[in-house]
Amino acid sequence: MENRRRGFLRNLAYAGVLLPAQGPPANAQTTDTRPGGPAGNRDRALWLDLLRRVASPVIEHLASNRLRERMPVECPTGKVEDRRKVTHLEAVGRTLAGIAPWLELDDPAGEEAAARRRLAELARAGLAHASDPAAPDALSFEAGAQCLVDAAFLAHAFLRAPRELWQKLDAAAQKRVLAAMASTRAIKPYNSNWLLFSAMVETFLARAGAEWHEAPIETALRSHMDWYKGDGIYGDGPELHWDYYNSYVIQPFLIDVVERIGAVSDRWSTLREGILQRARRYAQIQERLVAPDGSFPAVGRSIPYRCGAFQLLAQMALRRELPEGVSPGQARGAITAVIRRTLEAPGTFDEQGWLRIGLAGHQPRLAEGYISTGSLYLCSVAFLPLGLPAKDPFWTDSAAEWTSRRLWSGQDLPADHAL
Secondary structure, eight states, X not given: OHHHHHHHHHHHHHHTOOOOSSOOOTXXXXXXXXXXXXXXHHHHHHHHHHHHHHHHHHHHHHHTTOHXXXXXXXXXXXXXXXXXXXXXXXXXXXXXXXXHHHHHOOOOOSTHHHHHHHHHHHHHHHHHHHTOTTSTTOOOSSSSTHHHHHHHHHHHHHHHSIIIIIITXXXXXXXXXXXXXXXXXXXXXXXXXXXXXXXXXXXXXXXXXXXXXXXXXXXXXXHHHHTEXXXXXXXXXXXXXXXXXXXXXXXXXXXXXXXXXXXXXXXXXXXXXXXXXXXXXXXXXXXXXXOTTSOOOOOSSOGGGGGGGGHHHHHHHHTTOOOTTOOHHHHHHHHHHHHHHHHSSTTSBXXXXXBOSOSSSOOGGGOOTXXXXXXXXXXXXXXXXXXXXXXXXXXXXXXXXXXXHHHHTTOOOOOOOOO
């Protein structure tokens, strides 16, 4: 483990950034609020260290046309050969969906800029291979229904980093990507959060100036308005599910579909404020779900997505739209605790640095049949606030205890109320 750690840090140094090997304890406090002060610096360094540890194997192997060769396919409860057809697209789309805001960050100063530019270059090289039918790492967008899901995560990445991941991608690769995205129209989504995958693909096609279809967006948005259950929670289809799909997919996709399509059509503009109001409430609930030790209830499907369960809270932080009563320092503390709890546990990574199935370590029995190695990279979406510059209050505010730490230490706080 220690040798792998040193090797990883050597790679960071080669890229132009050398980060601390260890961040602060999850409950670290400071009174220093200077830009780039100790707490914000340590937390950001920790986040960058862990994000690159998650993302680098995927991005670097795809850039060298060796992702299929090198990435293992762990699928303990499903059919490995079926998942092998789709798992590499899962890894790419999900990794890029999380890393995109950081890649797009227009902040040339600072030690991390060189590493960010380098990783963006590798991502574009990898996307050229992934879309090239003759390349060893060519990724099929038609190998099964799962391809619609991860085409949508990839589309989300393009929308989150339009300059670095799309506009700088060479024209031939852009053409191939657009054709691959359009090919997913042959896949009929389930009557659930899957409707938003088709909507996200069409939103990307519209923003890219390609032919796009209104119907999937209309169906997804109107269906989810019908499925709203109250107090910031949507059903996953007509029924309520006790899981984290409001954060894995539903609310982040609703926000970005309704906003990004607005540049092309104002047909759905009246839905925006209600969607954001509900998202703020759900982000408030998410902050309260983080236990004093950084754990959270392991309820429902897809628990091996780890800290990806908090994408919505991370996205609201990225948007600078945290709910009332949740300060930037408080949100940073909560998300940092979750990231560390789920990614620093022994057994999280294999000997070659790939993620293994589990929530806190290697726990393969947590996997549903649709989960394989590529699926696990949805954990990267917890890192969305890295798209905020280092001088943003999210990073410079004093570290603050999140709600459960304050309450369970005996502090007196106002009561929570439903939306």
